[in-house]
Amino acid sequence: MxxxxxxxxxxxxxxxxxxxxxxxxxxxxxxxxxxxxxxxxxxxxxxxxxxxxxxxxxxxxxxxxxxxxxxxxxxxxxxxxxxxxxxxxxxxxxxxxxxxxxxxxxxxxxxxxxxxxxxxxxxxxxxxxxxxxxxxxxxxxxxxxxxxxxxxxxxxxxxxxxxxxxxRPRARRVTPAPLPRTGVGPVVVPEPAARGAAGRAEYADRVPDLSEVRGQVVARRGLEIALAGGHALLMIGPPGAGKTLLARTIPSLMPDLDDASALAATVVASVASEAPVTELRRRPPVRMPHHTVSYAGMVGGGPRLAPGEVTLADQGCLVCDELPEFGRDVLEALRQPLEEGSVAVVRVGRWATFPARFTFVAAMNPCPCGRLGSAGQSCTCPTGVPQRYLRRVSGPLRDRVDLWAAMDRVPPELLLRGPAPESSAVVAARIRLARAAQAARNAGVPNGQLGSRALRDACRLGAATASRAVLLADREGLSGRGTDRLLRVARTIADLEGRDAVSVADLDEAARFRVPADRFGLGVSG
Amino acid sequence: MLGIGRLGPLGRDGDATTGGSASACPPAVDERGAWVVLAGAHGVGPVTFARLVAAYGSARAVLLDATLPGAVGRLVDASAGSESGPVLSPASAMTVVAAARDPERALDSVRRSGVSVVTQRDAAYPSRLRQIDLPPPVLFVTGSVESLEPRRAVAVVGTRRPTAVGRATSARIAAAVGASGATVVSGLAYGIDAAAHLAAVRAGTPTVAVVGGGHQHLYPAGHSGLAAAIAAGGGSVVSEFAPDVPPSRGTFPRRNRIISGLSDATVVVEAGARSGALTTAAWALEQGRGLYLVPGRLDDPAVAGSLAFLREAGPEARVVAGIAELLEDLGLDAPPRRARSDQAARLGAAEAAIAAALAGGAGSADELVAATGLPGAAVLAALTTLELRGLVVEVLGRYQAAGRLAERPRRGPRPLDARDAGRPVG
Known part of the structure; x- marks a missing residue:
């Protein structure tokens, strides 16, 4: 039968x-x-x-x-x-x-x-x-x-x-089923409320607050803009400048996911997780793969066609510390997700498109010895080596970076006596507002993903702001793409400040996150 | 002047002396084209060029003869001077022969590369270069040819591996020179050169880059964006080498004489013991131009070459004692100045606070935030405003006063101040 x-x-x-x-x-x-x-x-x-x-x-x-x-x-x-x-x-x-x-x-x-x-x-x-x-x-x-x-x-x-x-058709089994006799250990199911609180507390425990990061105004602000608008951020600074610490504060800055995004994130967790997923993932994922990650580990693949880091970071943030140390093919593989928000993985006889819409945050040393541009120190790398080091991050990938932040070690004077930095809660509130403004205006597209045309509409440039944008773009030798980058960042800054139209000050601030021409040459990736 | 490429086709001002006998022979080019072909041949430098033209009477005659049998030997012999032997190697003579047989190929390659050509026979040839020994017979230019003949020109050169202070000094000098209406000349190299060009471009003033290779082999390749910005900003990128000549060990010292030759004075910012910038300094003295070196700490390897040069050179080599002092020594007018109170009034509150903090020694964005008490976003925006007005330069994430803000320090003899004693000059 x-x-x-x-x-x-x-x-x-x-x-x-x-x-x-x-x-x-x-x-x-x-x-x-x-x-x-x-x-x-x-x-x-x-x-x-x-x-x-x-x-x-x-x-x-x-x-x-x-x-x-x-x-x-x-x-x-x-x-x-x-x-x-x-x-x-x-x-x-x-x-x-x-x-x-x-x-x-x-x-x-x-x-x-x-x-x-x-x-x-x-x-x-x-x-x-x-x-x-x-x-x-x-x-x-x-x-x-x-x-x-x-x-x-x-x-x-x-x-x-x-x-x-x-x-017994349609007999609803409401009580949890008895535990299996063998194989699986006892499943402890705590009360939902208690579990949520405990999980949140543990989550917050490991995340430093932004108020612990002193100084680094450029990188802090860059991170705020990046998370608010979904822009890619690249921090360049010597070891000990606080790049990693700053990256670790990201979970405290990102707003909770809405229902649709949370379900998408939970689906990813369900596929990737060994243990059962017990609740909707409201917190956006933050992934920090080590730079030895393999190609398949980054984009996904393997015999099971498993999702990679870019997909595990979907709806959240992908943090790449020591960016030039990643494999060349691994870095190149980041281009597709950064461009399209998804990544196609093809295996023999099977293929899949994984979602990969994440905010990209990367950090790197300025040169192999790490001292180039540090106050009071001089770089000991041979001529041309710093330039080659920077160029390990290929031009097309650099093109995707909207925000560049130069960092240096914070002098002890500022560490001890500098102004008290803003806390994560304050910055997170601004990010939430900026996200809401974008959602209302851009039909759900973050500023970092806006196309040229939508971007120009969104910026609402007047005569003064348009000529300022032209002036800034000219001085930096920016191409059309570089100009878009400037406008995108300015748009997010205006959103953070709650402005409808981009102002001259927003453009001026956005210009500070330009490609560091004294390291890469002017307009190379513009 | 007539150019190739963007300025139009070659060959309207050909000299009328060419006879009809050439019609059977390949070199159907006029004298100006012949200059481009001959000067563009690999292995033909200014000395060889001058001797060959002197021996044959014209570049066209050289090319005509080169197409006839046995030309290699004759060319080598013709390149011998009264005292020295031949300067043209047989191998190079053969490239001349090859170029002479198909001059259109060389001219085509120049046309296709889109560069303008200026020969010594053109009125547009920079007058400062006419005065030096061994002027390049032909210059290949992208950008504005007029930028080669500025009212005042100052070269800013130095090591490719500067300290952060050196970069900033270079940028400040370039910004100040540019603001005073003079053109900044440099070599497009990493380090000091790039900082000088970049500061000039960002301040919106023309700057001239003299490169040590053909335009198709721009070196370093990473500065192609900078080169484009220089050309777009009313300046120019200039080379004595044909566009298809790759840079080599010998081409850089050669171009250094053009850097100093295009300039009224040369400023060496940082030069280590064996820095190529010192050859530019030596050229400047030889050409009778001004030379200024930025001194530094006694045991600082970054300025070891500059200090040694200062010691050995005569009194013609001067010391840069400050930006304002340098401008004064160079005879450059301070930029068209308004009353100081007027200027301060024109700065916004945030800009003025930052200007004060910069004068107080702050350099990084963090220090500026701490010193002004302004929010980070406001400081960042104000820095761009100041930069666009040429009052601030940024180098590797640190900020320095430039233009009028850098002039603030009072002039004239003043009592020794303990605070100034420990500070690096510049």
């Missing part, structure tokens, strides 16, 4: 609905899975057999054929286990149930326990979009699945639960 069930696999960050057809037919006993399964999926046969036997069911001595449709889609992972097992039970008439409108996602253990698979949330979302109204998921990840709105989610601890749940 033929049983048909709906399940889902993961392709990149998107769930793909898979129709699982199980035919239990007379003939030589066997178990065949067709429909481009990968290695993990082929082994589903053994897991399903073990789970059936150890859950008290028979393995029918029939010819079992499992077809995974659509046939041309390459399927990976163990998320179909549960559907296959139920299909065998239905096909062999050990369980009778109406599976219409039902979706199942989960991996099976040999003892029959149902386990979480990475990417559960996007799979449930995909099933929902296909019209599935009821989804059975692993009990340990039921909270993750419930983040998908508009679908009935039930947690299953064992294969036996599934069968009994289907025998």
């Amino acid at each position: 033929l049983a048909t069930l709906l399940s889902a696999t993961l392709n990149g960050l998107a769930g793909r609905v898979v129709r699982v057809e199980v035919d239990v037919a007379p003939g030589l006993p066997g178990f065949t899975i067709v429909g481009l399964p990968d290695a993990a999926l082929s082994e589903a046969r053994e897991r399903v057999r073990g789970a059936l036997r150890n859950s008290g069911y028979r393995n029918p001595p029939r010819r079992i054929t499992v077809n995974l449709a659509p046939a041309e889609l390459r399927k990976a992972g163990a998320s179909l286990d549960l559907a296959i097992a139920l299909g065998v039970l239905l096909g062999s008439e050990q369980v009778a149930a109406d599976a219409a409108g039902l979706g199942l996602v989960g991996e099976l253990g040999l003892g029959g326990e149902v386990r979480r698979v990475p990417g559960l949330l996007p799979m449930v979302l995909a099933l929902r979009d296909r019209g599935v109204r009821r989804v059975l998921v692993p009990a340990e990840a039921v909270e993750e699945a419930r983040l998908a709105p508009g679908v009935d989610v039930e947690g299953m601890a064992t294969l036996g639960d599934v069968a009994s749940c289907l025998r």
